[in-house]
Amino acid sequence: MRDLRRWLGVGLTAALLSGCGAQAEVxxxxxxxxxxxxxxxxVDGATLTTADLVEVDDGSTDWVSSPYSLVDDTDKKLTLVFFGYTHCPDICGIVMSTMASAVSRLDADERSDVDVVFITTDPQRDTPELTDxxxxxxxxxxxxxxxxxxxxIDVAKPLAISVEQGDKLPSGGYDVTHGTQIVAIDADDEGIxxxxxxxxxxxxxxxxxxxxSE
Known part of the structure; x- marks a missing residue:
């Protein structure tokens, strides 16, 4: 059973969202x-970090880190953002799989207009390389x-996503409570x-x- 605090965190986020979003409409x-x-x-434009595995001069590959901002680096028509962590035992993998399957249903032109960004809520364990x-x-x-x-946390907050490190687990690790919504950012750097x-x-x-299509 998931930690009760996870459900409380999700419930809080849902409550925040319900007060500021128009309901699904035709x-x-x-x-x-x-x-x-x-x-x-x-959208908060604070600088975070991403990493890419690139080929270097001798033909081998190496990780290169670079700054990443949800304002400066979201140039596509839509950028889907999801907050989670690599040790997440359940929902993160499900949502990531859903997004992967969804973008695979788009045609080539549509796919080229969409970025998908996974932001870790557990940077103590999730380095830029591991997160990528x-x-x-x-x-x-x-x-x-x-x-x-x-x-x-500061980047997540205006998107109504709560992020909190939980208590230690019997395994020696710890739980991370985070909102589980997918947020879309448009080319004007607004969460739409x-x-x-x-x-x-x-x-x-x-x-x-x-x-x-709009």
């Missing part, structure tokens, strides 16, 4: 499964991002929509196609 013949936000979420490996295991084009925990953790890949893909 627009131009499409019934959104996700929630359109009016007004949109503000985790993200790209679901899709080679996914982006893994780590950074200072305080900065991650969100989806709950139980959205299906077909529903998410249909919503993305609708948003991309």
């Amino acid at each position: 627009d131009a013949g499409h019934a959104m499964t996700g929630t359109l936000l009016d007004p949109p979420f503000t 490996q985790y993200a790209t295991n679901f899709d080679a084009d996914f982006i893994g991002v780590s950074g200072d925990l305080r900065t991650i 929509a969100y989806w709950s953790e139980d959205v299906s890949s077909a529903q998410l893909a249909a919503d993305l196609q609708h948003l991309l």
